[in-house]
Amino acid sequence: MVDTSRDRPAGEFRPDTEEVPWLTLADLIDEGSGAEVQAFIDRLSPAETALAVSRLDPARQESLLKILSAEDVAEMLVDLPDEQAADLLGDLSAKDAAEIVDFMESNEQADILANVGSREVEAILREMPHEEAARTREILAYARDTAGALMNTEFVVFEEQRTVDAVLSHLREKADTYSDYEVQYAYVTRSGLLTGVLRLRDLLLSRGQTQIRDIMIKEPVRVLTGATLSDLVQLFESHPGFIGVPVVEPLGQLVGVVRRKTVQEAQGEQAKSLFLKFSGIVGGEEYRSLPVHQRALRRLAFLAPNIVLNMVAASVIAMYQETILAVVALAVFLPIISDMSGCAGNQAVAVSIRELSLGLIRPGEYLRVFSKEAWVGLANGAVLGALLGLVAVLWSGDAILGMVVGSALALNTLLSVLIGGSMPLLLKRLGADPALASMPLLTTVTDMCGFFFVLSFAKAALT
Amino acid sequence: MVDTSRDRPAGEFRPDTEEVPWLTLADLIDEGSGAEVQAFIDRLSPAETALAVSRLDPARQESLLKILSAEDVAEMLVDLPDEQAADLLGDLSAKDAAEIVDFMESNEQADILANVGSREVEAILREMPHEEAARTREILAYARDTAGALMNTEFVVFEEQRTVDAVLSHLREKADTYSDYEVQYAYVTRSGLLTGVLRLRDLLLSRGQTQIRDIMIKEPVRVLTGATLSDLVQLFESHPGFIGVPVVEPLGQLVGVVRRKTVQEAQGEQAKSLFLKFSGIVGGEEYRSLPVHQRALRRLAFLAPNIVLNMVAASVIAMYQETILAVVALAVFLPIISDMSGCAGNQAVAVSIRELSLGLIRPGEYLRVFSKEAWVGLANGAVLGALLGLVAVLWSGDAILGMVVGSALALNTLLSVLIGGSMPLLLKRLGADPALASMPLLTTVTDMCGFFFVLSFAKAALT
Numbered sequence: 001m002v003d004t005s006r007d008r009p010a011g012e013f014r015p016d017t018e019e020v021p022w023l024t025l026a027d028l029i030d031e032g033s034g035a036e037v038q039a040f041i042d043r044l045s046p047a048e049t050a051l052a053v054s055r056l057d058p059a060r061q062e063s064l065l066k067i068l069s070a071e072d073v074a075e076m077l078v079d080l081p082d083e084q085a086a087d088l089l090g091d092l093s094a095k096d097a098a099e100i101v102d103f104m105e106s107n108e109q110a111d112i113l114a115n116v117g118s119r120e121v122e123a124i125l126r127e128m129p130h131e132e133a134a135r136t137r138e139i140l141a142y143a144r145d146t147a148g149a150l151m152n153t154e155f156v157v158f159e160e161q162r163t164v165d166a167v168l169s170h171l172r173e174k175a176d177t178y179s180d181y182e183v184q185y186a187y188v189t190r191s192g193l194l195t196g197v198l199r200l201r202d203l204l205l206s207r208g209q210t211q212i213r214d215i216m217i218k219e220p221v222r223v224l225t226g227a228t229l230s231d232l233v234q235l236f237e238s239h240p241g242f243i244g245v246p247v248v249e250p251l252g253q254l255v256g257v258v259r260r261k262t263v264q265e266a267q268g269e270q271a272k273s274l275f276l277k278f279s280g281i282v283g284g285e286e287y288r289s290l291p292v293h294q295r296a297l298r299r300l301a302f303l304a305p306n307i308v309l310n311m312v313a314a315s316v317i318a319m320y321q322e323t324i325l326a327v328v329a330l331a332v333f334l335p336i337i338s339d340m341s342g343c344a345g346n347q348a349v350a351v352s353i354r355e356l357s358l359g360l361i362r363p364g365e366y367l368r369v370f371s372k373e374a375w376v377g378l379a380n381g382a383v384l385g386a387l388l389g390l391v392a393v394l395w396s397g398d399a400i401l402g403m404v405v406g407s408a409l410a411l412n413t414l415l416s417v418l419i420g421g422s423m424p425l426l427l428k429r430l431g432a433d434p435a436l437a438s439m440p441l442l443t444t445v446t447d448m449c450g451f452f453f454v455l456s457f458a459k460a461a462l463t
Numbered sequence: 464m465v466d467t468s469r470d471r472p473a474g475e476f477r478p479d480t481e482e483v484p485w486l487t488l489a490d491l492i493d494e495g496s497g498a499e500v501q502a503f504i505d506r507l508s509p510a511e512t513a514l515a516v517s518r519l520d521p522a523r524q525e526s527l528l529k530i531l532s533a534e535d536v537a538e539m540l541v542d543l544p545d546e547q548a549a550d551l552l553g554d555l556s557a558k559d560a561a562e563i564v565d566f567m568e569s570n571e572q573a574d575i576l577a578n579v580g581s582r583e584v585e586a587i588l589r590e591m592p593h594e595e596a597a598r599t600r601e602i603l604a605y606a607r608d609t610a611g612a613l614m615n616t617e618f619v620v621f622e623e624q625r626t627v628d629a630v631l632s633h634l635r636e637k638a639d640t641y642s643d644y645e646v647q648y649a650y651v652t653r654s655g656l657l658t659g660v661l662r663l664r665d666l667l668l669s670r671g672q673t674q675i676r677d678i679m680i681k682e683p684v685r686v687l688t689g690a691t692l693s694d695l696v697q698l699f700e701s702h703p704g705f706i707g708v709p710v711v712e713p714l715g716q717l718v719g720v721v722r723r724k725t726v727q728e729a730q731g732e733q734a735k736s737l738f739l740k741f742s743g744i745v746g747g748e749e750y751r752s753l754p755v756h757q758r759a760l761r762r763l764a765f766l767a768p769n770i771v772l773n774m775v776a777a778s779v780i781a782m783y784q785e786t787i788l789a790v791v792a793l794a795v796f797l798p799i800i801s802d803m804s805g806c807a808g809n810q811a812v813a814v815s816i817r818e819l820s821l822g823l824i825r826p827g828e829y830l831r832v833f834s835k836e837a838w839v840g841l842a843n844g845a846v847l848g849a850l851l852g853l854v855a856v857l858w859s860g861d862a863i864l865g866m867v868v869g870s871a872l873a874l875n876t877l878l879s880v881l882i883g884g885s886m887p888l889l890l891k892r893l894g895a896d897p898a899l900a901s902m903p904l905l906t907t908v909t910d911m912c913g914f915f916f917v918l919s920f921a922k923a924a925l926t
Contacts, residue, residue, distance in 0.1 A: 045697045047822035054823060079700070081821065204667050237509045237542070264727045271734035272817070275741060279813030280806055286814050287823060288835040296842040299810050306806055307847055310799045311854055317795045318858070324787070324794045331787045331794040332780045335910065336773045338798045339805075343743055343769055347762050350742030351749050354735070358544070359510035360517060360750060372751040379759040384770055391774055395781075447798065 022055035029060050034067040041072075046079035054084060054289040058091075065092060065100075074103035077112060083284050086115030094120070098127030101136070106153040107262055110139045114149075115284065145266055147232060148225035151247045151256030156186040158212060160195055165208035167198075185244075188216045193252040196220060222246045225255065229270070232263045274353070277435040280306075306440050313338075313447035320455035326463040329396050330454060333388070333405045337454055340384060341412045341446040345420030348373055349438045352424040356434065363428045373421040377414035385410030400461050408453035416446045485518035492523050497530040504535075509542035517547060517752040521554075528555060528563075537566035540575060546747050549578030557583070561590030564599070569616040570725055573602045577612075578747070608729055610695060611688035614710045614719030619649040621675060623658055628671035630661075648707075651679045656715040659683060685709045688718065692733070695726045737816070740898040743769075769903050776801075776910035783918035789926040792859050793917060796851070796868045800917055803847060804875045804909040808883030811836055812901045815887040819897065826891045836884040840877035848873030863924050871916035879909045 028037045041049055053076070056064065065073055065088065077085040077100065089097050089112060101109055101124060113121050113136070121140070125133040135153055142148025158167055167186070186203075188196035196216030206215050223235065225247055236242055247256040276285060280302040286295055317324070317334060324330050352369065355361040361368065389406020393399055420442050424434035427441075491500045504512055516539070519527065528536055528551060540548040540563065552560050552575060564572055564587060576584050576599070584603070588596045598616055605611025621630055630649070649666075651659035659679030669678050684702065686695065688710055699705055710719040739748060743765040749758055780787070780797060787793050815832065818824040824831065852869020856862055883905050887897035 046700045047697060050821065051823050200664075234508045234510060261723075261727075264724075264731070268727070268731060268734060271731060271738065275734065275738045276813055276817065278738060278741065280810045281813050285817065286810075288814065288818065288831070289823075292835075292838040292842065296839045299807070299839060300843050300846060302810070303803065303806055303843060303847060304850070307799070307803055307850060310802050311851075314795045314799050317798070318792075321791045321794070325791050328784045328788050329781075331784070331797065332777045334794065335780070335798045335801045335914075336770070336777050338802065339773050339906065339910075340766065340770055342802075343766055344762070347743045347749075347765070350739055350744050351751065354739065354748065355751065358513065360514050360752075368751070372755075375755040376759045376762060379755065380763050380766060383763060384766060387767070387770060388774075443802065447802075451798075 022052040025052045025064075026056060026060055029056070029063050029067060032067065034069070034072075037064065037067055038069075038072050041076060049076060050080045050084060053080065053088070054287060061088060062091065065096070070096075070099040071103045073100045078104060078108050081285065081287070082111050082115050084287060084289075085112045087290070089124075090116050090120050094123035095127045097124045102128055102132055106135065106139055106256070107150060109136050110149055113140060114144065142225060145229040145270075146225065147223045147227040147247045147258050148256075150229070150232070150262050150266055151225075151258045152262070153256045155246075155254075155257045157189055157254060158186055158198070160188045160190050160213035160216070161211055163208065164203055164206045164210045164212060164215070167203060167212055168208075187246055187254055187257070188212055189254055192254065194220070194222060194246055194248050194254040197246070220246065222248050223258065225249060229263070229266055232258060233267055236260050236263055274357075274435045277433065278350075278439065282436060309440055309444040310447070313444050313451065316448050316451040317455065320451075320459065323455050323459045323463055327401065327458055329392075329398075329401060330405075330458055333392065333454060334451060336388065337405070337409055337412060337450040338443075338447045340388075340409060341416040341450045342443045344377070344380060344384075344413045345416030345442045345446050346439060348376075348417040348420035349424055349434075349442060352421050353434050353438070356424060356428060361425070363425050366422050366425060369421040369425065370418055373417040374414070377417035380417075381410035381413035384413055398462075401458075404457045404461055405454060408450065408457055411453055412446060412450040415449055416442070419445055485515040488515045488527075489519060489523055492519070492526050492530060495530065497532070497535075500527065500530055501532075501535050504531075504539060512539060513543045513547060516543065516551070517750060524551060525554065528559070533559075533562040534566045536563045541567060541571050544748065544750070545574050545578050547750060547752075548575045550753075552587075553579050553583055557586035558590045560587045565591055565595055569598065569602055569719070570613060572599050573612055576603060577607065605688060608692040608733075609688065610686045610690040610710045610721050611719075613692070613695070613725050613729060614688075614721045615725070616719045618709075618717075618720045620717060621649055621651055621661070623651045623653050623676035623679070624674055626671065627666055627669045627673045627675060627678070630666060630675055631671075650709055650717055650720075651675055652717055655717065657683070657685060657709055657711050657717040660709070683709065685711050686721065688712060692726065692729055695721060696730055699723050699726055737820075737898045740896065741813075741902065745899060765903075772903055772907040773910070776907050776914065779911050779914040780918065783914075783922065786918050786922045786926055790864065790921055792855075792861075792864060793868075793921055796855065796917060797914060799851065800868070800872055800875060800913040801906075801910045803851075803872060804879040804913045805906045807840070807843060807847075807876045808879030808905045808909050809902060811839075811880040811883035812887055812897075812905060815884050816897050816901070819887060819891060824888070826888050829885050829888060832884040832888065833881055836880040837877070840880035843880075844873035844876030847876055861925075864921075867920045867924055868917060871913065871920055874916055875909060875913040878912055879905070882908055 025037070025040060028040055041052075044052060053061065053064065068076070077089065080088075089100065092100070097120075101113070104112070113124070116124070125137060128136065139149060139151075139153070156171075158170075185200060186198045187194060188198055196213065196218050197220040198212055198216045202215045203212075221235070221239065221242075223232065223245055227235075227247075232245070235245060239245075242260060244257045244259045246254055247258055248254055272285070276282075280299070282302050283298045286298060288295070352361065356363070385406040385408075388409050389402040392405045393402035396402075420438070423438045423442055427434045427437050488500070488503060491503055504515075507515060516524065516527065531539070540552065543551075552563065555563070560583075564576070567575070576587070579587070588600060591599065602612060602614075602616070619634075621633075634649075648663060649661045650657060651661055659676065659681050660683040661675055661679045665678045666675075684698070684705075686698065686708055690698075690710075695708075698708060702708075705723060707720045707722045709717055710721055711717055735748070739745075743762070745765050746761045749761060751758070815824065819826070848869040848871075851872050852865040855868045856865035859865075883901070886901045886905055890897045890900050
């Protein structure tokens with residue numbers, strides 16, 4: 001539905017990329033007028049708001065949250081990345097934070113509070129109205145990325161014996177409340193148990209005295225609170241017309257609605273976190289506006305175990321110092337073998353992670369991965385090995401050195417794609433996170449094997 | 464809107480993960496009954512369909528497309544990943560392919576045909592009805608991921624002087640056609656130029672003789688055909704209630720509608736391709752069901768330039784063979800320095816790519832990146848350098864060797880995060896793809912510097 005009621009000017013949409021919004025925002029905050037600050041923020045897109053707020057110094061960020069009404073702050077925080085919003089919220093007193101959280105929808109509360117420390121969350125919940133806090137507590141108790149955690153608890157519901165007229169007049173009466181709910185349909189219950197779904201269209205085209213149970217869609221598709229994100233993705237894919245699906249407790253009690261939009265956002269979050277974890281950014285997204293010690297420690301959490309694994313791998317070289325003394329040129333090729341095997345294995349890791357996430361492969365299918373990777377590994381190993389061997393011969397004039405490094409790289413490329421392709425399947429089976437653990441484990445193994453191949457071949461052939 | 468009209472049984476949704484759908488599908492194809500095959504496919508989710516179809520041998524894939532009606536094939540292809548669908552389509556005769564494409568929505572046609580070779584596309588278009596082909600050709604001409612390429616050309620439009628009664632009776636009459644359009648609103652034009660948007664709700668609540676120009680939303684938000692994906696993402700973020708936005712030519716002529724769903728899908732595609740390119744999978748997604756030579760060549764396209772870059776980096780070692788002969792233990796530490804600097808730099812690359820995509824940083828802000836990365840680089844460089852230095856001393860008993868490798872790693876970590884953090888900004892400025900090129904370039908530079916630091920420090924201090 002197109003709606004021009006927001007403050008953004010109507011007409012053609014042109015994002016303004018040249019403006020420097022955080023300078024203006026800082027000035028407006030210093031002037032101290034909440035209304036002007038709000039009017040300015042209303043003109044920014046969520047991305048621009050996030051940029052402008054993150055660039056303010058801490059003192060001005062604090063002023064900003066105080067100058068705006070709690071409702072406006074709530075609206076602004078929902079537009080920011082969850083970590084950034086949680087950060088800002090965590091700096092407030094529990095009382096102020098509670099007032100703001102109270103203005104958010106249930107699934108937005110859950111998203112942001114999941115990124116706030118558990119002690120702060122407790123303090124905030126204690127300051128919220130009793131009933132609201134209980135509802136939020138319930139949502140926070142559901143496991144991350146399940147229907148329970150992703151659902152909205154704001155929905156429109158009627159008992160099934162009500163008439164079309166009664167429902168229509170109720171809807172008109174409550175139009176203000178419901179305008180925030182994105183109502184396209186209402187749910188129908190009998191003693192709280194979900195029995196049907198009512199389309200707005202059917203309501204408008206029926207006689208006033210009809211009971212809604214006679215025009216509702218019976219036995220509608222529903223999910224349990226424990227349904228996983230991938231169940232939900234599959235469900236919305238199978239039902240392209242759905243914009244939401246009701247969530248029930250095991251006995252059939254209607255407790256919420258998961259919207260397609262929420263599921264797509266959660267899926268986007270997953271793709272993003274896949275990329276970040278694969279790059280060694282763990283423990284949540286990093287913004288450069290976070291404090292240095294936090295950024296340094298989070299990165300170190302990935303680097304420190306990695307350096308230990310690297311030392312383990314390099315210990316293979318330490319056992320062959322005699323060989324290196326005899327053929328010092330080998331020292332030139334060791335880092336090349338290590339890096340190239342890592343790259344080749346990494347490609348196989350990425351293909352397996354994607355195939356797992358698309359359901360194109362199942363965690364037990366090692367044989368399929370081996371047979372599919374073997375040919376690619378043989379082909380690319382042969383090409384890369386020949387290339388490196390040729391360069392080694394041209395540079396050193398030593399044909400045997402060329403054979404040694406070339407065959408070591410060829411063999412290690414084959415090994416890397418076999419291990420790289422199967423590693424995510426193995427980690428998935430073990431319940432570990434393939435995106436996070438595959439690469440460090442892979443490079444440790446392939447480094448050790450690569451170093452061993454080059455140095456033992458060299459020892460046999462060259463010394 | 465909840466709709467239980469699809470063949471999937473209503474009630475609670477439980478994906479069945481134990482079934483082996485491709486075996487059943489192969490059997491059904493061999494039996495040769497199109498109706499039974501279609502009934503079976505209807506029961507599968509899109510992911511299961513993709514899996515089942517990709518596991519069929521080529522002969523059975525061909526039979527499958529022949530056994531089903533063109534409309535059913537079209538519906539199945541839309542559910543598959545675009546590359547896989549394009550592959551299957553490319554194996555058909557142009558005539559059969561044209562008949563299938565004709566059953567798809569305009570933006571689905573564009574998605575799939577963008578992955579088919581341009582000569583095959585030409586042949587298919589020649590077989591399509593003239594008007595349809597012209598429309599598809601127009602959409603294919605728009606640049607990838609612009610509003611023109613993402614829009615649907617199926618929408619409901621009325622001239623503004625029509626009455627509510629006329630519009631309602633037209634809608635009822637064409638209900639069958641429009642049920643495929645996901646109609647939630649209609650567009651209003653004056654001589655083809657967009658002047659308003661009509662909400663279904665307002666239509667139902669108005670008197671029959673009212674002209675629709677009196678109840679339409681005037682001057683609605685619209686985009687030009689050239690609007691980019693990131694413009695569209697920003698627009699839908701700023702207007703959380705929109706489910707679609709009209710697309711106009713520069714003079715205001717209404718040509719299509721971009722749906723929120725399409726934009727979210729395109730965004731998901733981008734996140735996926737970011738992950739794949741970062742892992743060295745280029746030229747489109749790889750499925751293990753693709754032919755070996757295609758998979759091997761695509762991977763090689765990333766590996767071959769990489770091995771050349773690696774050789775360049777290793778040439779630094781070649782210049783210091785004397786030093787390695789004097790202190791052979793250095794050969795053990797070179798791969799560690801190379802790998803650790805790569806990991807540290809990579810984290811900074813990932814943070815910059817994310818900040819760029821979120822709009823949290825602008826391509827010219829090198830100084831900000833440098834100042835923010837410097838502290839993290841100093842801190843983590845100090846920790847990692849101390850760790851590696853300590854291990855070197857304990858292992859070799861040589862305090863100076865420990866100082867050499869420790870200080871080299873510390874310095875190179877600092878350098879890696881500075882270069883890694885700024886590389887995506889530089890590549891973006893140059894119009895290159897940061898996700899694809901950052902890592903190989905980064906590791907080449909950091910390898911060269913790392914090798915130079917270790918070996919030149921060692922030459923000065925140890926020989």
